[in-house]
Amino acid sequence: MCIFAYMKTRMCLLLTVLAALLSCQQKRLPAYPATDDGIARMRLDSAALFAGRHDARNAMYQLKAAEKHLFNVTEDSLKFTTYYRIALLNAQSGAYRLALDYLSHAAGHADDSKRSHRLTDVYLEKASVFNQMGLRDSALLYIKRAETFRPRIRKDQEKTLQEIRTRIEKHQVLSVSPEKDIEMVQIQDRYEVAVAQRKALQLQLYIAYLLLLLVAVTIGVVVWFRRRLRQQTRSYRKLQQETEQNIQQTLQRKDATIDEMKTEIDNRLNELKQLKASLPAPVEDAKTIDSIEQMKLGIDTLYTIMKGGNLSQMGKREQLAVNVIMPSFDYDLSYVINNPHYAFTPKETFYYIMEHNGMTDEQKAEAFCCTAQAVRSIKSRMKRKMENRTKPS
Secondary structure, X not given: OHHHHHHHHHHHHHHHHHHHHHHHOOOOOOOOOOOHHHHHHHHHHHHHXXXXXXOHHHHHHHHHHHHHOHHHOXXXXXXXXXXXXXXXXXXXXXXXXXXXXHHHHHHOOOOOOOHHHHHHHHHHHHHXXXXXXXXXXXXXXXXXXXXXXXXXXXXXXXXXXXXXXXXXXXXXXXXXXXXHHHHHHHHHHHHHHHHHHHHHHHHHHHHHHHHHHHHHHHHHHHHHHHHHHHHHHHHHHHHHHHHHHHHHHHHHOOOOOHHHHHHHHHHHHHHHHHHHHXXXXXXXXXXXXXXXXXXXXXXXXXXXXXXXXOOOOOOHHHHHHHHHHHHHHOHHHHHHHOOOOOOOOHHHHHHHHHHHOOOOHHHHHHHHOOOHHHHHHHHHHHHHHHHHHHOOO
């Protein structure tokens, strides 16, 4: 007896523990995917929960929140259910115009396997709304449209159809609180305003992010541009210095001809021009540029003199350029033409160089575009200057 009593006690304890565990077990909540379809379905379930508690305000908030996601929802059934339930709440609250609008939206998403049932629901609700508005002809029209789906309509729809027809025939309307429609419209308006404000704030936030990104990109581009500009500037100035040094070395070569000098400086200056053209902004080292240009002008002038070119348009500027390069080219000749006591004019300087290189009077006259008498006049003036300097005081 004791053994059986003990076993009975153990069994009772086990059953009690199991009952306690089952009572403490929480109800598993439905899992909604993190998509627009899942969010819309969650909002619809929440709206149904609030509607079951007769909380039309929160039910409408949930339905409007579901409506916000309908643009990306792929299931027509979710779109239909959302629009239809919003229409029902508006109709129950007396907001008949809004109810008709949402019923039209719902009818546009009733094309699925339950099309006849869904359209019947829409037509019956429209008939009820028109009856509430006093438009009985329109109400009867939608009753007839709903009847066209017989015998495919459900039993509850058949019952609703008869009830609405009876109300239409007896001119009966359902009583609605006179201020309830205003409250429901205000709820929807406030929600729409809140959504619009939120979208505006989001837009401002996106614009702010875009501006920050634009500023960051601009700063990055400016920093990169300035850095690249400095690198190119250093390369340009380095090439300037190398060009000047190469020209000086070419001038100091004893075996260098005037043709080689001209070719060398032309090639170097072309390299400088190409590099300068690639720079995004004008970058100049005035001292180096002036010295190189002075050398080029001197070599070009000397080349023209020695080749018998036209010297009639050359003046003081060309004379100074020739005087600058002459010490590297011919020191003895440079000593004469740069002698301040002689004070040669440009034509006299060019004449002396031509004379030093053994050119005839005819070649000189052709270069100066003048007569032989004018050439002899230049020669006599030079001779007097040099003789006056060499006379003892």
